[in-house]
Amino acid sequence: MTLVTRIKQLAEEKKVTFAEVERAVGISNGQIRRWDRVSPKSENLKKVADYFGVTTDFLLGSNQAPKWANTDDLFELDKMLNSNVNMAYGGETLTEQEKQRVKDVLTGLFWEFRKRDKEK
Template identity: 25%
Template structure:
């Protein structure tokens, strides 16, 4: 999945694979080697940043690119992931439910002008 995603992003960039490797300071054929082997975490992060997508997008764990989100949404996603980082799977389930409940509560409060006037 990784290599296919990279091919797609390279095509969208209108650059060659070799050009991108040069810009990133990678040896020639580094990206094509990802057909057979996985890159290091550092390289995954660099590639995600270069293409402005998440590592999860590169790995095929999600289908929405970061560029589909606003900067504010990306900040919220990053904060959400950071808070969940050290949680057990059971804690993550509880946390997800709490966040969803909090979002519903926040949405209900949107029309209460007394909260927002200060």
């Protein structure tokens, strides 16, 4: 699935057009559609990810999903990881590197549990 396809699915879910997304995040008209041919600037990709409440990794499809995973699985994983963003231990907020390590563990557990549920 391409970047533009993922954004299209998110836009359909939210019932907005690409033009509405582009206006809302402050990027030029027609920008998103061009991302099938040209790599987006990282700051623009981040703006779109933030608009939809997903990670840039999700948009780029770089979440190391198993071959059997479907779009619903990917949305659920991303939702779970985003709900755990403000992580702390002993009253101190984790560093970005520590947060990423926790997210990696959560991702592994997510796929284990998801696979087990699908096999039932």
